[in-house]
Amino acid sequence: MTAKILDGNALSAKLRESLRHRAAELTAQGCRPGLAVILVGENPASQVYVRNKIKACEAVGVHSERYEFAADTPPQTVLDKIAALNADPAIHGILVQLPLPPHYDESEVLEAVAAEKDVDGFHAENVGLLAQGNPRFISCTPYGVMEMLSAEGISLRGMEAVVVGRSNIVGKPMTLLLIGASATVTVCHSQTRDLAFHTRRADILVAAVGKAKMITGDMIKPGAVVIDVGINRLPDGKLCGDVDFESAKEVASLITPVPGGVGPMTITMLLANTIESADRASAR
Numbered sequence: 001m002t003a004k005i006l007d008g009n010a011l012s013a014k015l016r017e018s019l020r021h022r023a024a025e026l027t028a029q030g031c032r033p034g035l036a037v038i039l040v041g042e043n044p045a046s047q048v049y050v051r052n053k054i055k056a057c058e059a060v061g062v063h064s065e066r067y068e069f070a071a072d073t074p075p076q077t078v079l080d081k082i083a084a085l086n087a088d089p090a091i092h093g094i095l096v097q098l099p100l101p102p103h104y105d106e107s108e109v110l111e112a113v114a115a116e117k118d119v120d121g122f123h124a125e126n127v128g129l130l131a132q133g134n135p136r137f138i139s140c141t142p143y144g145v146m147e148m149l150s151a152e153g154i155s156l157r158g159m160e161a162v163v164v165g166r167s168n169i170v171g172k173p174m175t176l177l178l179i180g181a182s183a184t185v186t187v188c189h190s191q192t193r194d195l196a197f198h199t200r201r202a203d204i205l206v207a208a209v210g211k212a213k214m215i216t217g218d219m220i221k222p223g224a225v226v227i228d229v230g231i232n233r234l235p236d237g238k239l240c241g242d243v244d245f246e247s248a249k250e251v252a253s254l255i256t257p258v259p260g261g262v263g264p265m266t267i268t269m270l271l272a273n274t275i276e277s278a279d280r281a282s283a284r
């Protein structure tokens with residue numbers, strides 16, 4: 001079997017087209033969606049991510065503001081900027097690009113963002129709402145994964161889902177969403193004793209680890225849906241996922257590539273959350 005490849009670029013383009021329309025409608029009603037992005041430090045990968053997010057905003061008609069701070073900026077300066085953005089009616093979403101420099105308390109900064117503008121879904125209140133099955137904002141990467149599964153018409157009810165990785169950004173919210181969709185979910189992490197035992201049982205396998213090609217074809221159940229969230233840079237400069245694509249595609253029924261799979265969906269769902277937030281603000 002050779003798996004069908006889930007094209008995140010194509011699905012993103014389709015979703016962004018409808019988001020562009022919604023943004024134009026809101027703008028015509030006097031509520032142009034606005035996103036503020038905060039970047040602290042000079043991490044080159046973060047700079048690329050921020051640039052891509054700003055470009056994506058422009059393409060769908062979302063207003064964007066970018067605030068950059070040097071790595072040695074006192075945290076209070078960033079907290080003051082967040083407070084000002086919380087109070088700014090032109091801004092509906094605030095995103096703090098992670099990671100922050102080591103002298104920052106990440107959770108203090110994330111909690112400073114108004115929960116109603118937390119389009120990344122990282123605020124404790126929004127995590128709690130998601131855990132209760134009543135989400136306000138779903139964090140963008142797991143949200144994008146769910147959209148990909150839904151676009152393929154995959155019903156998760158009763159499926160064995162295995163999530164590899166338990167981070168707050170990907171693994172945990174992914175797990176909550178899969179439970180919410182009535183899958184039976186196993187979560188694996190660095191202390192899992194026999195990873196392959198679990199992954200081989202998965203009808204849906206989500207890899208979010210950050211280790212190049214660690215999930216190989218022999219660890220995958222024939223016919224499984226394989227979602228590769230990982231983004232790793234190989235010594236030759238090329239990007240690859242946590243899944244060994246070449247061997248996995250011979251076993252899986254559906255698989256996401258890296259690049260061009262989950263990555264573009266993450267930014268698309270950030271736009272969706274920002275526009276949704278503007279929609280809510282316009283209704284208030």
Ligand code: NDP
Pocket residue numbers: 141164165166167168169170171188189190191192195208209210211229230231232262263264266
């Ligand atoms: P983290 O480093 O925060 O979490 C990695 C997780 O993997 C941890 O839970 C860790 O376990 C687990 N892990 C580490 N080693 C193993 C192992 N050998 N076996 C099983 N589990 C293991 O990473 P993130 O969740 O932030 O990101 C994961 C990957 O996804 C990265 O490559 C990142 O670049 C990518 N990413 C991609 C996005 C996209 O848009 N496509 C967005 C966000 C992230 P433990 O908890 O025990 O340490």
